[in-house]
Amino acid sequence: MPKWLRYALLCIFWWGVFGFLSKIGSTKASPIQMQILFTIGMLPLVAAALLRRKIDRDRVGAAYGVLIGVLAGLGGIGYFAAMQAGKASLVGPVTSLFPLLTVLLAVGILKERMNRIQLAGVVLGLISIAVLSV
């Protein structure tokens, strides 16, 4: 198995486990509490990154990063709220449709172009949300 594929499968594994742990944790802790605990869990990895790699200090890039963290954190609270309210087997796949909005924003704001597969994916994603909303 090529190295990149093994890493990609490990990514799937850990993110899949993350969804599962989010569901279990959210049955006991509030979404806000979960987000705080989640942040603590990120710290060892950041420490490892700080020790092993040079961190770029481009001001604009760093500002984007911090802003991304704030927005991702607020989204995280929504994620734990969804996990608390619904089944992990539904919340997991639906929330992972967030790139749907990203590609639409990229087309609208960055003037990027969607390929046909992405366009079909957006349509299919919207249909799936409609089906699961019933």
Added chain:
Amino acid sequence: MPAWILYSGVVIVFWGVVGLFQKLGTNRISAHSLVVWLTVGYIVLVPILLARTGMSGLGRMTILIGVLGGFTNGLGAWYLFASLEAGAKASIAVPLTALNPLLTIILALGFLGERLTLVQWVGVAAALIAGAMISYETGA
């Protein structure tokens, strides 16, 4: 409309915008650096969140699970970057990793006893396939 889907809509809005900023941010700094700065953003939120909630009354097991949640999520991102650095084509690796909720589904069915209706199965399958298709960036 069920509450979980409304919350999921909020998630899609926030993380969808995050994806856009990520496109802008990684033009300037490496993916690893972005994770470090992003965590600074998470940390900035913590005092604001702590003003709204206490942390007492949480069992040890719950605390462990919440912290492990953050750790496993970070680890997943780490391996995605490692995969790309090991020569993965982004147009293949990113759609592949978009299938990660499959494992969440398997674990939730196996360990939490979740069951889906036929209609929900159709919706879930469509969402998973759609997620992979949307991540298929062929580059401009």
